[in-house]
Amino acid sequence: MAKKGSKSRATAKGSKSRGDLALRELLRVPGGKPVDLAAYDARETPAGPRDKQTGLASMTDLATPLADLQERLWAASTAGDRRRILLVLQGMDTSGKGGTVKHVIGLFNPSGCRIQAFKAPTPKELEHPFLWRVKRALPNAGELGIFDRSHYEDVLIARVRELVEHAEIERRYDEINRFEKSLADDGVTVIKCFLHISYDEQRDRLLKRLDRPDKHWKFNVSDIDERALWPAYQRAYEIALERCSASHAPWYVIPADRKWYRNWAVSRLLLEHLSELDPRYPEADFDVSEARKRLLER
Amino acid sequence: MAKKGSKSRATAKGSKSRGDLALRELLRVPGGKPVDLAAYDARETPAGPRDKQTGLASMTDLATPLADLQERLWAASTAGDRRRILLVLQGMDTSGKGGTVKHVIGLFNPSGCRIQAFKAPTPKELEHPFLWRVKRALPNAGELGIFDRSHYEDVLIARVRELVEHAEIERRYDEINRFEKSLADDGVTVIKCFLHISYDEQRDRLLKRLDRPDKHWKFNVSDIDERALWPAYQRAYEIALERCSASHAPWYVIPADRKWYRNWAVSRLLLEHLSELDPRYPEADFDVSEARKRLLER
Numbered sequence: 293m294a295k296k297g298s299k300s301r302a303t304a305k306g307s308k309s310r311g312d313l314a315l316r317e318l319l320r321v322p323g324g325k326p327v328d329l330a331a332y333d334a335r336e337t338p339a340g341p342r343d344k345q346t347g348l349a350s351m352t353d354l355a356t357p358l359a360d361l362q363e364r365l366w367a368a369s370t371a372g373d374r375r376r377i378l379l380v381l382q383g384m385d386t387s388g389k390g391g392t393v394k395h396v397i398g399l400f401n402p403s404g405c406r407i408q409a410f411k412a413p414t415p416k417e418l419e420h421p422f423l424w425r426v427k428r429a430l431p432n433a434g435e436l437g438i439f440d441r442s443h444y445e446d447v448l449i450a451r452v453r454e455l456v457e458h459a460e461i462e463r464r465y466d467e468i469n470r471f472e473k474s475l476a477d478d479g480v481t482v483i484k485c486f487l488h489i490s491y492d493e494q495r496d497r498l499l500k501r502l503d504r505p506d507k508h509w510k511f512n513v514s515d516i517d518e519r520a521l522w523p524a525y526q527r528a529y530e531i532a533l534e535r536c537s538a539s540h541a542p543w544y545v546i547p548a549d550r551k552w553y554r555n556w557a558v559s560r561l562l563l564e565h566l567s568e569l570d571p572r573y574p575e576a577d578f579d580v581s582e583a584r585k586r587l588l589e590r
Numbered sequence: 591m592a593k594k595g596s597k598s599r600a601t602a603k604g605s606k607s608r609g610d611l612a613l614r615e616l617l618r619v620p621g622g623k624p625v626d627l628a629a630y631d632a633r634e635t636p637a638g639p640r641d642k643q644t645g646l647a648s649m650t651d652l653a654t655p656l657a658d659l660q661e662r663l664w665a666a667s668t669a670g671d672r673r674r675i676l677l678v679l680q681g682m683d684t685s686g687k688g689g690t691v692k693h694v695i696g697l698f699n700p701s702g703c704r705i706q707a708f709k710a711p712t713p714k715e716l717e718h719p720f721l722w723r724v725k726r727a728l729p730n731a732g733e734l735g736i737f738d739r740s741h742y743e744d745v746l747i748a749r750v751r752e753l754v755e756h757a758e759i760e761r762r763y764d765e766i767n768r769f770e771k772s773l774a775d776d777g778v779t780v781i782k783c784f785l786h787i788s789y790d791e792q793r794d795r796l797l798k799r800l801d802r803p804d805k806h807w808k809f810n811v812s813d814i815d816e817r818a819l820w821p822a823y824q825r826a827y828e829i830a831l832e833r834c835s836a837s838h839a840p841w842y843v844i845p846a847d848r849k850w851y852r853n854w855a856v857s858r859l860l861l862e863h864l865s866e867l868d869p870r871y872p873e874a875d876f877d878v879s880e881a882r883k884r885l886l887e888r
Contacts, residue, residue, distance in 0.1 A: 367807040393701045402700045403691045403738065409701065440701065495885055502882050508874035509665040516884050576806035584800050586814050587793055 315339055315560045319544040321486075323537035327530040334490040334549040340556055347552035354559045355399045361566035362436060364573060366404045369434025371574030374479040377565065378430065378437040379558075382444050383487030384525060385515045386497035387548050389440045392487065395555045396562070397438055406431045409440040422446040422464065423471055431480070436562075443468060444484075447532050452524045465535040476540035481565050484541065485558055486529060487548040491522055613637055613858045617842040619784075621835035625828040632788040632847040638854055645850035652857045653697045659864035660734060662871060664702045667732025669872030672777040675863065676728065676735040677856075680742050681785030682823060683813045684795035685846050687738045690785065693853045694860070695736055704729045707738040720744040720762065721769055731777070734860075741766060742782075745830050750822045763833040774838035779863050782839065783856055784827060785846040789820055 318338050321327060341347040365375065381389040397405055408429035417425045423443055431437025447468070451461050472482050489497075498515060501507040518525070537543040544561060548554040616636050619625060639645040663673065677695075679687040695703055706727035715723045721741055729735025745766070749759050770780050787795075796813060799805040816823070835841040842859060846852040 367804075370807050390701060394699045397700045398696070400700075401692045402695045402698075402703055403688060403705055403707065405700055407701055495888075498885055499882065502878050502885070505874070506665075506871045508878070509668050509872050511874070511876070511881065513876045513881060516881065519885075519888065573804045574807050576803070576809070578809070578811045580800050580806065583809065583811060583814065584797065587796055587800070587817075590793075590817065 314564060315557060316542070316544065316564050319546060319557065319561070321533045321537040321543040321545055323534070323539070323542070325534065327533045329488065329526050329530055329545075332488055332545055332547065334488045334493060334547050336547045337550060337553045338547065338557075340553050344550070344552045347550075347556045350556055351395070351399070351552075351559060354556075354563060358399050358559065358563055358566070359401060361563070361569075361571065362400050362404055364571040365436075365566065365569065366401075366434040367573045368571040369432075371577070373571065373574075374433040375481070375569055375571065376431040376433055376435050376437065376479060377481045377483065377562070378439065378475065379562065380439045380442045380444070380482065380484040381487065381558075382442060382448070382485070382529075383548065384489060384494060384522075385518060386494050386501075387487035387489045388551060388554050389487060391551060392485075392555060392558050393438060393440055396558045397436070399559065400436060404434065405436050405438060407438045407440065410442055410445060423467065426471075430475070433479070443471070444532055444536075448525065448528045451528045451531075452521055465532070468536050469538060469541075472536070472538065472541035481569065482541035483561055483565055484537075484543045485546050485561070486533065486543055487554060488545050489548045493549045494519065494522075612862060613855060614840070614842065614862050617844060617855065617859070619831045619835040619841040619843060621832070621837070621840070623832065625831045627786065627824050627828055627843075630786055630843055630845065632786045632791060632845045634845045635848060635851040636845065636855075638851050642848070642850045645848075645854045648854055649693070649697070649850075649857060652854075652861060656697050656857065656861055656864070657699060659861070659867075659869065660698050660702055662869040663734075663864065663867065664699075664732040665871045666869040667730075669875070671869065671872075672731040673779070673867055673869065674729045674731055674733050674735065674777060675779045675781065675860070676737065676773065677860065678737045678740045678742070678780065678782040679785065679856075680740060680746070680783070680827075681846065682787060682792060682820075683816060684792050684799075685785035685787045686849060686852050687785060689849060690783075690853060690856050691736060691738060693849075694856045695734070697857065698734060702732065703734050703736060705736045705738065708740055708743060721765065724769075728773070729778070741769070742830055742834075746823065746826045749826045749829075750819055763830070766834050767836060767839075770834070770836065770839035779867065780839035781859055781863055782835075782841045783844050783859070784831065784841060785852060786843050787846045791847045792817065792820075 315338075337347075341350045365373075365377070368375070381392055383389055393407060397407065406429070410425070410429075413422075413425065426439070426443045429437070429439070447461055447464050450456055450464075475482055498511070498519075501511045533543045533545070544557075546554055546557050613636075635645075639648045663671075663675070666673070679690055681687055691705060695705065704727070708723070708727075711720075711723065724737070724741045727735070727737070745759055745762050748754055748762075773780055796809070796817070799809045831841045831843070842855075844852055844855050
């Protein structure tokens with residue numbers, strides 16, 4: 293992703309090559325290096341459509357290729373292809389995890405999507421290792437799995453709120469890396485998106501929820517308390533992005549102050565990964581003309 | 591649903607009142623009476639749009655009210671409303687269960703949908719009572735649950751293929767009725783749709799799958815064997831519709847030879863049921879102006 297002050301990186305190539313830019317190269321967090329989220333502008337639109345209207349039109353254009361690739365992924369699984377996608381959505385309150393599911397995942401055939409929202413762990417979940425509930429919600433072969441929050445909460449809120457000992461948090465980064473490596477080895481394309489919004493944008497969005505009685509149900513007073521811990525959360529994200537962005541399971545920072553860009557960017561990332569997988573319809577494992585003959589007999 | 595020869599029932603009122611007709615009154619199977627599927631015309635379009643083009647446009651119009659009602663159902667659940675929907679899709683091979691999920695459920699926010707496709711029971715599932723796997727897949731409060739096939743397979747293929755003893759099949763109808771009554775008592779609106787296609791239409795659809803290499807993966811040679819048992823399956827459906835269409839969990843016969851009508855009709859049924867539920871956004875359980883004040887402070 294283009295950092296502040298380096299906007300030219302995204303725009304210098306001009307509109308001509310915009311579509312050719314691999315978005316994932318641009319937004320991927322290089323693992324192992326310190327991450328400074330303050331250097332990322334949440335209002336930017338790297339390699340994106342020029343404005344909201346164009347962005348929405350571009351989303352419409354993405355619907356058909358995405359659905360087509362999804363069907364091919366599913367079809368391939370019926371012939372033993374174990375590949376599948378796991379999209380992990382993380383971000384501060386109001387960053388748009390739910391909106392991304394609605395608008396991006398809404399482009400896909402719902403029967404091939406396995407969506408899991410992770411809330412505060414239940415007493416039963418707390419009896420198990422932190423990855424237990426996550427492992428139970430993984431996509432099957434051919435599916436697109438979506439995590440609305442994820443195992444990263446166990447190094448985010450757990451770190452900020454000191455829910456477990458520090459040594460345990462440190463241990464978890466390694467465990468997450470091993471877990472995600474095993475997923476990748478098993479055919480899971482792991483796409484982790486941090487929906488990056490600014491402090492001011494969060495205030496505006498929370499205020500908007502207060503202004504509309506039909507949005508009050510989305511508001512929790514505890515969101516204000518969490519907001520007070522903004523710097524600690526940003527730091528926790530920086531550490532997670534630095535330590536857990538591997539080539540087989542990269543983190544992407546999605547500028548998310550503009551909803552239309554957020555939706556477009558996540559859709560594009562899915563398209564790029566699905567295109568690379570290039571799943572194929574399986575060949576018939578039966579005699580087609582014999583089947584046709586039998587059908588025409590009755 | 592209008593029976594053959596009584597087409598006037600659906601059309602006599604003219605196009606003016608078409609939108610006013612409660613589709614569920616028209617398509618509902620009256621329980622306890624013998625059902626003769628041969629008397630139902632699978633190409634009919636009772637109370638439906640006049641043609642395919644109008645039908646597709648009507649689907650587009652349904653998207654917003656459906657999504658709005660779904661959001662209200664979900665919002666209400668956050669304040670303790672336990673109500674939810676269970677849509678059961680049954681029908682012969684190629685009747686369009688998958689297509690209905692794609693096109694109808696695709697209109698909803700995927701995060702509020704819980705879709706379960708039931709295939710031949712696994713050895714583990716067979717160790718349990720037949721309703722076991724179904725009970726594990728029920729929608730939670732506020733959700734729209736969708737069963738692509740269901741516990742009815744246990745009185746359909748199980749009956750036709752004599753997978754269990756006849757006395758056991760007989761027992762299952764009662765057990766299903768008790769189960770669905772308990773669901774209704776617990777706030778589940780159960781909507782059961784039999785996607786009714788004709789014998790000829792099935793042949794055409796199977797042949798089309800053979801004509802297109804990108805559809806071969808959908809074809810199973812066993813579909814031809816099942817097709818040979820068409821009359822036995824129709825009879826098994828008739829018995830299930832007669833014995834298990836209760837006022838709290840009715841069966842609807844959806845003429846499904848025309849895909850656009852099938853999608854429109856299932857969407858309309860969902861709209862009618864959701865409208866009747868009339869879920870409401872919950873009132874704020876916190877001091878809105880106090881929350882606004884706190885937010886503006888930081």
